[in-house]
Amino acid sequence: MNWNSNLINNLEWADKIINIEGKQKVAAEIAAKVKDGDIIGVGSGSTSYLALVAIAQRVKDEKLNVKAIPTSVELSMFCAKLGLPVTSLYEHKPDWLFDGADEVDPDKSLIKGRGGAMFKEKLLISSSAISYIIVDESKMVNKLGAKFPVPIEVFPQALPYVEKELKSLGATEIAIRPAKGKDGPIISENGNLVLDCKFDEIGKSFERDIKSITGVIESGLFIGYELNIVMAAN
Numbered sequence: 001m002n003w004n005s006n007l008i009n010n011l012e013w014a015d016k017i018i019n020i021e022g023k024q025k026v027a028a029e030i031a032a033k034v035k036d037g038d039i040i041g042v043g044s045g046s047t048s049y050l051a052l053v054a055i056a057q058r059v060k061d062e063k064l065n066v067k068a069i070p071t072s073v074e075l076s077m078f079c080a081k082l083g084l085p086v087t088s089l090y091e092h093k094p095d096w097l098f099d100g101a102d103e104v105d106p107d108k109s110l111i112k113g114r115g116g117a118m119f120k121e122k123l124l125i126s127s128s129a130i131s132y133i134i135v136d137e138s139k140m141v142n143k144l145g146a147k148f149p150v151p152i153e154v155f156p157q158a159l160p161y162v163e164k165e166l167k168s169l170g171a172t173e174i175a176i177r178p179a180k181g182k183d184g185p186i187i188s189e190n191g192n193l194v195l196d197c198k199f200d201e202i203g204k205s206f207e208r209d210i211k212s213i214t215g216v217i218e219s220g221l222f223i224g225y226e227l228n229i230v231m232a233a234n
């Protein structure tokens with residue numbers, strides 16, 4: 001068993017990753033982009049984890065000087081475990097980043113945030129010169145919202161107001177994301193609630209419309225960003 005597979009086997013969700021071989025192949029392609037001195041933004045989720053493992057392997061083998069900016073506590077812990085030095089947006093701007101997505105439409109717009117990390121993920125994508133989004137065929141949709149609701153991070157006391165505003169934007173279902181392993185709602189890494197919101201139609205202005213509601217920290221809609229979609233073969 002090599003170094004990579006040891007780490008992957010240690011993950012509690014390793015056996016749940018769909019199309020692991022295809023994603024590992026793409027992870028190797030992403031790792032091949034690493035240059036000495038790079039500052040790399042690290043997205044959250046299982047696909048990002050596979051890319052991180054491949055990058056850490058290259059860094060270790062070739063003794064590269066690379067720093068990561070993780071988008072969640074989970075990925076920060078993985079960076080530590082993999083021996084990848086971590087930095088922050090205070091000190092560095094990412095040269096490039098990789099991340100996953102829950103849905104990708106034909107215009108390369110995304111829904112992200114199954115892991116609840118969309119605020120930091122959007123901050124990193126907005127701060128980075130180049131963004132690689134790793135997906136497979138299962139993430140491709142004709143229309144955003146086809147498979148996933150839109151995650152929205154909300155300041156807790158703003159909940160009644162935000163719900164009212166989301167309904168007037170056309171939300172047909174609004175669910176407060178429940179925690180696992182704790183009673184009550186999930187609390188994001190920024191101390192907020194996460195709503196999962198369904199809309200019949202997601203218009204081009206929706207990302208801006210949702211963000212303009214006082215109390216909304218961020219949504220998982222990524223519309224009109226310059227993204228490189230990297231597809232894992234099935």
Ligand SMILES: O=C(CO)[C@H](O)[C@H](O)COP(=O)(O)O
Binds near residue numbers: 100
């Ligand atoms: O946005 C995310 C986390 O907030 C993830 O990138 C997205 O949920 C995809 O995850 P996975 O690679 O595990 O399918």
